[in-house]
Amino acid sequence: MKAPLKLWLVRHGETTYSASKRVAGWSDPPLTDTGRNQAESLRPVIDGRQFEGVWSSDLQRAVESARLAMGEPRTDRRLRECDFGALEGCSYEEADSTYGEVFRDFRDFEAPEGESHEGFRRRVHDFVNSLEPGRHLLFVHGGVIRVLTQDLGLDRFIPTGSLVGLDWAAQEVLFVREPGNTGTTD
Secondary structure: OOOOEEEEEEEOOOEHHHHOOEOOOOOOOOEOHHHHHHHHHOHHHHOOOOOOEEEEOOOHHHHHHHHHHOOOOEEOHHHOOOOOHHHOOOEHHHHHHHHHHHHHHOOOOEOOOOOEHHHHHHHHHHHHHOOOOEEEEEEEOHHHHHHHHHHHOOOOOOOOOOEEEEEOOOOEEEEEEOOOOOOOOO
16 A cells, blocks of 8 residues: 655746746746735645645745645745746747647647656656655745646646645645635545
């Protein structure tokens, strides 16, 4: 039996790119006021919970979200969003007209001049599989959450400012809390 490992995954708050519907893999646009409010609104949900570790992507939109919601995280590059290469900064519409199926399916792709889905998945799973048993809080990106939940029955992009709980050992989604939704958490 696998040791218990629960992941609380926070998608960073809204950024200037997400507000203007632009692709922001390894680009690092700042949080908007809405994004900062989204992160701060998670504080009451997270306060008082015990975590073995609080982690964040090293990109500032995730680090700032962590600081606003919880405090100072430990950063790890493996938690970065997918490197979308030549698609970085493109509007969703531009990217969708050429790579629409890639973004909808979010499997088996290689971003032009960027990262392959398999490389991205391996990088994220490498981080998760290195964690000690217990509950961990991770401030990450939409693609990171999707690559972790795709095979668990949650195969869609999660809005900015959302919180998703996983039981990694049991390979199940525990909860999804989106902005404006006060759903329960474990």
